[in-house]
Amino acid sequence: xxxxxxCVREDQPGEKWKSLFDRSWPFYKKWxxxxxxxxxxxxxxxxxxxxxxxxELLPVYEQLCSLAGGGDIAxxxxxxxxxxxFMSGCTQLAWTKPPYGIIRNYDYDPRxxxxxxxxxxxxxxxxxxxxxxxxxxxxxNEDGLAxxxxxxxxxxxxxxxxxxxxxxxxxxxxxxxxxxxxxFLRVPVxxxxxxxxVDTHGSFSTLFLSPDxxxxxxxxxxxxxxxxxxxxxxxxxxxxTLERKEFLEALLVLPHLDKEEVIRRFFNLPLYHNQAxxxxxxxxxxxxxxxxRSTRILWPTKYISQSLHAFNEHRExxxxxxxxxxxxxx
Amino acid sequence: xTNNTRNIPTLKGISDIRRFFYTNEIPIYFISATNxxxxxxxxxxxxxxxxxxxxxxxxxxxNVFSPKEELPHEEFQSIEDINxxxxxxxxxxxxxxxxxxxxxxxxxxxxxxxxxxxxxxxxEVAFPSAEMRTHMDNKVNTNRIAEKAGVPCVPNVxxxxxxxxxxxxxxxxxxxxxxxxxxxxDSGHTTFFISDEEEYNKYKDEIESESEVKVMKRISCxxxxxxxxxxxxxxxxxxxxxxxxxxxxxxxxxxxWCGNEIFPQAFNETIRTKAREYTQLFGNQLRKxxxxxxxxxxxxxxxxxxEIYLGELNPRVTGxxxxxxxxxFALADAPLFIFHLLEYMNQPYELDVDxxxxxxxxxxxxxxxxxxxxxxxxxxxxxxxxxxxxxxxxMDENGCIYFDRMDTHRRAVExxxxxxFLRITRVGDYFYEGADIGILVMRGRxxxxxxxxxxxxxxxxxxxxxxYKSKIPxxxxxxxxxxxxxxxxxxx
Numbered sequence: 001x002x003x004x005x006x007c008v009r010e011d012q013p014g015e016k017w018k019s020l021f022d023r024s025w026p027f028y029k030k031w032x033x034x035x036x037x038x039x040x041x042x043x044x045x046x047x048x049x050x051x052x053x054x055x056e057l058l059p060v061y062e063q064l065c066s067l068a069g070g071g072d073i074a075x076x077x078x079x080x081x082x083x084x085x086f087m088s089g090c091t092q093l094a095w096t097k098p099p100y101g102i103i104r105n106y107d108y109d110p111r112x113x114x115x116x117x118x119x120x121x122x123x124x125x126x127x128x129x130x131x132x133x134x135x136x137x138x139x140x141n142e143d144g145l146a147x148x149x150x151x152x153x154x155x156x157x158x159x160x161x162x163x164x165x166x167x168x169x170x171x172x173x174x175x176x177x178x179x180x181x182x183x184f185l186r187v188p189v190x191x192x193x194x195x196x197x198v199d200t201h202g203s204f205s206t207l208f209l210s211p212d213x214x215x216x217x218x219x220x221x222x223x224x225x226x227x228x229x230x231x232x233x234x235x236x237x238x239x240x241t242l243e244r245k246e247f248l249e250a251l252l253v254l255p256h257l258d259k260e261e262v263i264r265r266f267f268n269l270p271l272y273h274n275q276a277x278x279x280x281x282x283x284x285x286x287x288x289x290x291x292x293r294s295t296r297i298l299w300p301t302k303y304i305s306q307s308l309h310a311f312n313e314h315r316e317x318x319x320x321x322x323x324x325x326x327x328x329x330x
Numbered sequence: 331x332t333n334n335t336r337n338i339p340t341l342k343g344i345s346d347i348r349r350f351f352y353t354n355e356i357p358i359y360f361i362s363a364t365n366x367x368x369x370x371x372x373x374x375x376x377x378x379x380x381x382x383x384x385x386x387x388x389x390x391x392x393n394v395f396s397p398k399e400e401l402p403h404e405e406f407q408s409i410e411d412i413n414x415x416x417x418x419x420x421x422x423x424x425x426x427x428x429x430x431x432x433x434x435x436x437x438x439x440x441x442x443x444x445x446x447x448x449x450x451x452x453x454e455v456a457f458p459s460a461e462m463r464t465h466m467d468n469k470v471n472t473n474r475i476a477e478k479a480g481v482p483c484v485p486n487v488x489x490x491x492x493x494x495x496x497x498x499x500x501x502x503x504x505x506x507x508x509x510x511x512x513x514x515x516d517s518g519h520t521t522f523f524i525s526d527e528e529e530y531n532k533y534k535d536e537i538e539s540e541s542e543v544k545v546m547k548r549i550s551c552x553x554x555x556x557x558x559x560x561x562x563x564x565x566x567x568x569x570x571x572x573x574x575x576x577x578x579x580x581x582x583x584x585x586x587w588c589g590n591e592i593f594p595q596a597f598n599e600t601i602r603t604k605a606r607e608y609t610q611l612f613g614n615q616l617r618k619x620x621x622x623x624x625x626x627x628x629x630x631x632x633x634x635x636x637e638i639y640l641g642e643l644n645p646r647v648t649g650x651x652x653x654x655x656x657x658x659f660a661l662a663d664a665p666l667f668i669f670h671l672l673e674y675m676n677q678p679y680e681l682d683v684d685x686x687x688x689x690x691x692x693x694x695x696x697x698x699x700x701x702x703x704x705x706x707x708x709x710x711x712x713x714x715x716x717x718x719x720x721x722x723x724x725m726d727e728n729g730c731i732y733f734d735r736m737d738t739h740r741r742a743v744e745x746x747x748x749x750x751f752l753r754i755t756r757v758g759d760y761f762y763e764g765a766d767i768g769i770l771v772m773r774g775r776x777x778x779x780x781x782x783x784x785x786x787x788x789x790x791x792x793x794x795x796x797x798y799k800s801k802i803p804x805x806x807x808x809x810x811x812x813x814x815x816x817x818x819x820x821x822x
Contacts, residue, residue, distance in 0.1 A: 072419060
């Protein structure tokens with residue numbers, strides 16, 4: 001199984017973004033229309049919601065819509081207001097000893113993985129792993145704020161935004177964890193998600209967001225795929241969310257634990273998901289360093305390093321199957 | 331323009347008002363299924379645009395905007411649904427934004443959701459609120475306003491009806507020939523004629539499910555329509571029109587509206603005078619209730635007497651507005667909708683309403699026009715492969731018609747040999763029972779003095795229909811779906 005990560009730098013929305021959009025739009029369009037376009041709000045509603053909740057992003061949004069051809073459906077999709085449901089797996093951890101950072105596994109269906117790492121300077125310098133063309137699964141900005149998301153494991157949907165766009169919004173407009181906390185507390189999300197973030201002061205936070213109840217601030221360093229308690233048993237069992245969280249919490253209390261060791265554990269069970277479950281595979285591991293404004297995107301056999309100061313445009317292709325057949329871990 | 335009226339010079343009279351609109355800089359939109367109801371308005375008001383779901387002019391109308399991409403949408407149940415669809419559409423949003431803010435929106439129909447959407451687009455709805463309109467549109471409430479205004483209604487009782495026996499008790503004084511109307515509804519659908527228990531049982535469920543209905547004595551009458559506008563200086567009243575009702579050549583609905591005529595000697599002078607007086611009284615009462623702007627009244631004119639009774643209130647522009655707004659009095663002064671708009675422009679003005687009403691009542695200011703609203707009358711579903719375009723048609727000696735020239739409304743129709751056709755059903759649409767095919771507007775009368783359709787009208791209906799070609803499609807579920815989807819259109 002091939003997973004690729006295409007690292008692209010484009011300061012302001014332009015031809016590169018357009019070409020990435022054009023390539024993925026047929027798939028996203030299918031996804032966006034999966035429940036019928038009638039289930040999605042109209043353009044004016046989407047626009048007004050964006051204007052109300054993320055006004056700073058409007059000029060970028062309008063530029064992107066225009067690059068995407070200016071059509072109604074693409075523009076509704078790009079607003080990410082009440083999109084179809086999406087659920088990822090994921091494990092994430094706030095590393096709160098210097099150098100501060102976030103370590104996370106992104107577990108998802110490889111057929112739906114965009115495979116793009118985007119470095120932009122829309123409202124400020126931001127880089128991260130792209131989702132829904134301008135949202136982010138995880139990322140870091142010039143102020144050294146790093147944010148990452150996991151699915152919150154609750155079977156509820158409501159009116160609100162797809163979380164990748166809210167992550168983008170936080171990184172485009174916030175410098176510190178307290179600022180970002182306030183932002184996540186006010187922007188409505190359409191499903192349950194867990195947000196973990198760290199800044200250069202070493203402040204960290206995990207937030208449990210839901211469309212149907214007030215956000216909860218958790219004091220945990222770790223987020224997997226449940227919130228305070230497990231509410232969706234089948235999903236929890238399928239993804240081993242409790243097991244993963246307990247594993248990491250036990251790991252973190254070990255004395256003299258170093259960051260590299262933790263990163264290595266992310267390639268091991270129970271954190272790492274192999275191909276046994278086709279639609280739920282660890283597609284990459286990311287390790288952010290907020291001091292350096294850098295990240296490594298890692299796979300068991302290779303990694304790439306990127307930073308806001310030195311971002312290299314290239315494409316990395318990884319064969320996860322090959323790694324599996326070598327039984328590297330055993 | 332600002333809301334600060336101190337710096338705005340007051341408009342004095344008609345010519346100032348006309349100049350005001352010819353130099354208007356505020357974008358004004360009529361948003362609707364088609365632009366039929368306010369045809370020609372763009373020529374009186376600078377910056378006036380139509381935003382339509384159905385493009386009747388194939389892109390040749392200079393001021394009609396219709397989104398190119400058709401988006402999936404819920405089955406339209408009403409014109410409100412169409413308007414809400416249009417307002418959410420990105421092409422419409424982009425179009426309105428590009429033309430600048432602080433615009434005004436006119437609708438044939440709208441609800442509170444339409445109001446929200448318009449507001450979020452920065453548009454001010456130039457009508458009383460949907461809530462007020464709904465309240466007044468309710469036939470039971472209309473009746474109460476009429477009572478307050480001193481406008482006679484057909485002898486009636488407003489009541490809940492539980493059974494046929496109950497009906498007999500509450501309507502003893504009205505006789506046994508009754509008409510029952512439910513609070514809301516449109517022509518031909520919610521009016522029930524009842525003279526015995528068997529007829530009652532046919533509509534039992536509709537009647538008994540209402541908390542209040544209007545039970546009227548049945549009278550033998552002719553329909554008429556009159557349009558007016560409540561302004562700060564009084565109620566302006568346009569001439570009384572005849573109504574074409576239930577002609578089987580035009581509509582499948584018994585009692586359904588299918589056209590109007592305007593001409594100097596409609597009914598007799600006593601009736602015309604009463605209609606004008608009652609409309610003024612009604613308009614003045616509407617103003618007291620907080621309403622301003624355009625409205626239409628249907629009067630029932632009793633056969634053999636000179637009695638006239640209020641039938642119905644439509645608190646809005648209507649399917650007859652196009653007839654009113656192109657008649658010669660409207661061209662000489664200004665069309666009625668101009669006075670409506672003026673009420674929503676925050677513009678101080680002076681106007682001698684009595685003088686206008688006197689002029690508009692005079693024969694010399696009324697020319698003779700008629701419109702035929704043509705629906706598909708058969709119970710068939712047909713796929714349209716050929717359709718005549720909108721514009722002016724001529725009839726030759728053999729009764730055949732041909733397209734003569736493009737125009738956007740009827741004004742340039744020269745003689746009785748010509749007519750303006752507004753096409754609604756296009757190539758690729760379906761005919762189904764009740765589908766609006768199009769509207770024919772012509773000079774001269776369409777009905778005889780005893781309210782029969784004239785041969786000339788029949789020839790034109792036949793001729794325009796013959797320009798359509800259609801085929802019966804197979805038993806295709808898509809067709810059924812498509813027909814259900816567009817079945818909600820009503821022009822009035």
